[in-house]
Amino acid sequence: MSKLPADFxxxxxxxxxxxxxxxxTSYGAIAKAIGSPQSSRTVGYAMNASHNLENVxxxxxxxxxxxxxxxxxxxxxxxxxxxxxxxxxxxxxxxIINFEAHFWEPEVLEAKE
DNA sequence: GCCCTGACGCTCG
DNA sequence: ACGAGCGCCAGGG
Numbered sequence: 001m002s003k004l005p006a007d008f009x010x011x012x013x014x015x016x017x018x019x020x021x022x023x024x025t026s027y028g029a030i031a032k033a034i035g036s037p038q039s040s041r042t043v044g045y046a047m048n049a050s051h052n053l054e055n056v057x058x059x060x061x062x063x064x065x066x067x068x069x070x071x072x073x074x075x076x077x078x079x080x081x082x083x084x085x086x087x088x089x090x091x092x093x094x095x096i097i098n099f100e101a102h103f104w105e106p107e108v109l110e111a112k113e
Numbered sequence: 114g115c116c117c118t119g120a121c122g123c124t125c126g
Numbered sequence: 127a128c129g130a131g132c133g134c135c136a137g138g139g
Contacts, residue, residue, distance in 0.1 A: 005135080005136060005137090008135080008136080009136095026121085026122095027120070027121055027122085028121065028122060031121085031122090031134095036134085036135080037122090037134095038121095038122080038123095038133075038134045038135080039121090039134060039135050039136090040121040040122055040134080040135095041119065041120090041121050041122080041133090041134060041135065041136085042119095042121090042134075042135040042136055043120085043121075043135095044119070044120035044121060045119060045120075045135075045136060045137075046120095046136085047120055048119080048120065049137095058120075061120075062120085063120080063121060063122085064121075064122065068120090069120055069121080070120030071120085072120080073120055074120095
């Protein structure tokens with residue numbers, strides 16, 4: 001029942017929206033938080049749709065290497081990097097410096113079966 | 114209804 | 127240690 005694909009998106013948005021300023025997380029962490037650690041790809045896919053939502057700071061979401069893999073999908077070329085730097089996160093060559101220090105692990109949402 | 118693509122991640126060579 | 131390939135889920139043509 002609550003396993004609808006659309007629900008998957010909502011979960012992703014919910015987690016990303018909870019990312020505090022100056023913090024970042026990875027697709028895999030979100031995927032795991034929503035109960036689908038293997039759906040890391042789908043998480044990124046959901047982020048693409050989240051572009052229409054302002055409540056979803058997609059620029060705070062990077063891959064497990066701390067690389068701005070999705071910056072290419074942003075408005076400009078370094079728009080994502082600019083946003084992260086504005087929050088105090090140092091980004092060089094699409095790579096977040098001290099990624100671990102800025103890493104924020106999302107809380108696991110309770111799946112309502 | 115089938116095939117391909119995609120903002121990832123892990124395993125194998 | 128590095129590179130290539132496969133698996134995962136969902137959407138679009």
